[in-house]
Amino acid sequence: MNQPIGVFDSGIGGTSIWKEIHHLLPNEETIYLSDSKNAPYGIRTQQEIIDLSIKNTEKLLSMGCKLIVVACNTATTNAIKVLRNSYNVPIIGIEPAIKPAALKSSNKAIGILATRGTLTSELFTKTSELYTKDIKVIEVEGNGLVELIESGNENSHQTRDLLITLLEPMLEARIDYLVLGCSHYPYLVPLLKEILPIDVKIIDSGEAVARQTRAILQQNNLINTSSQTLRRPVFYSNSDPKVLARIINAEKENYKVSYLDF
Template structure:
């Protein structure tokens, strides 16, 4: 089926998920919504997050998307149950990778860097309770990080200093896994590698989300046939330059849209 996969996030961060999906599913068309004007979602109320998620979903459905990836941890934890109950298309959500971290840790101490909206959600707490029994999960709000990534300041001194402030207390508690609980944060991995000891494993959700997307497409008989002319459309309601720098390619189109 040649209808596109729809993807939305509170900005450019979900492109880290898009890259994994595109790598695993090269025959699929995609449409990506970057709601950068309203970033970050993590600081908003549950009602605001739900309203934005509905707006993004309906825009993607107008584009005839066959499946929607909620490429935002905050939107997933606060809105995906409502979206699944309201719309007929399949939804793929993003949750912090607590389970793989809990299975991998040897010190039984895991750090999670995420937004306030994710850490305060009931879905996050229920997931942690199920998978992290006997594990100490050290939560840290990544206040300000999304804004720096949206401003293309990933390698700035400000970003490095902020990461040190967030990471060092977790290192003092002897974590050996760091879960990135926001789809923007994989863009910080090079900076984090310079701050973390070698024993600390960084875990994000990108590959697992791509595999789940593939599985749901197969289950619903929605996989695209082999083709050479795939198209990837990126729509942003803010400055498109950062988005363009992250998704350059011959079959990629980045456009401003006031939504």
């Protein structure tokens, strides 16, 4: 089935998820929505997050998408149940990779860097309680990080200084795993590796989401088997498209990013 996969996030961060999906499923057409106008979702109420997630999902469905990937931890943890109950296409969400970090931690101490919207959600709380009974968990709200990434400052001195402050309680607790609980945060990995001890492993959800996407496509007979030439990936932003274009073309690609009011 050669209908596209739809991916949305509260901004450019979900491209870290899109890249993993595109790498694993190169024969699938994709449409990416960057809701940068409303970023960050992490500071919004649950109802606001649900309303924004519905808006994005309906826009992607109007474009003919056969499957929706909610490439935003905050939207997943606050709105995924509503979306799945409202639409009859497969909807895949992402959430912090707490389980693998907790199971693999030798120090029995892990750090979770996420937005307030994720850390205070019911889904996050249930997942954390299930897998971290004997683990010391240091939860830190990444206040200000999404805004810095959205403004193109992910490698700036300002971002580095903020990360040093945010990570301090994790370093004091001697964590050996850092879970990135926001799809924007993989773009901070170069700085995080400079700041963290070499033995601290960083985990995000990108590869797992891509594998789950493939599995759901297969289960529902939605894999693209068409021999037609694929359209190039489609990217839309409801803010300055140059911000999304900078991130998506960082590896010398030449993808077009268009402005779309949604």
